[in-house]
Amino acid sequence: MIVNIQSNKIELDKALEVHIERKLRLALSNMEPLITAVTISLSDVVRNNAVSGIEEVVATQCGIQVSIENIPAIEVVDIQSDLYYAIDRVIQKASRTMTRKLFYSGNVKE
Numbered sequence: 001m002i003v004n005i006q007s008n009k010i011e012l013d014k015a016l017e018v019h020i021e022r023k024l025r026l027a028l029s030n031m032e033p034l035i036t037a038v039t040i041s042l043s044d045v046v047r048n049n050a051v052s053g054i055e056e057v058v059a060t061q062c063g064i065q066v067s068i069e070n071i072p073a074i075e076v077v078d079i080q081s082d083l084y085y086a087i088d089r090v091i092q093k094a095s096r097t098m099t100r101k102l103f104y105s106g107n108v109k110e
Contacts, residue, residue, distance in 0.1 A: 001028070001035045008043040010060070010083070020087055027095040028066075031102065037067040040087070045079060062086035064094045071101055 003021060005012060020040055028035060045059040063077040076093045080086035 001032050002037045004037065004039045006039065006041040008041070010042045010044060012042070016083075019084060020091075023088060023091045027091045028098070031068075031095075031098055034068050034102065035066060036069060039065045040090075041065075042083070042087075060086045062090045064090045066094055066098060068098065068102070074098055074101065 001024075003024060005017060005020060024038060024040075025032075028038075041063045043061050044057045045061050046055045047058045048055050059079050059081050060083045061077060061079045062083075063075065066074045068074065074094055074097050076090050076097060078086050078090040078093065080089060
């Protein structure tokens, strides 16, 4: 499974990379043979302060795209105030979506 992490204005340090890869392995391990690539994108959601005119970060947007053999790619986006929580939620949502799609496509048996 190839994991690509894209970051826009968010510092991507080693601890964050390790957290993402650990969560992905835990959530997607049983479907790993079918996954060809995973792309995680992180970006800040900014708002322009009307009083000061300065942009301020109000949340983090985390998106995931999971490419699977013989099934259209799964894309999930979540916005949270905490970066790590946004990552955790988007990976959980992607895992549930994959399970549903694979089960109904007949690639995974109950």
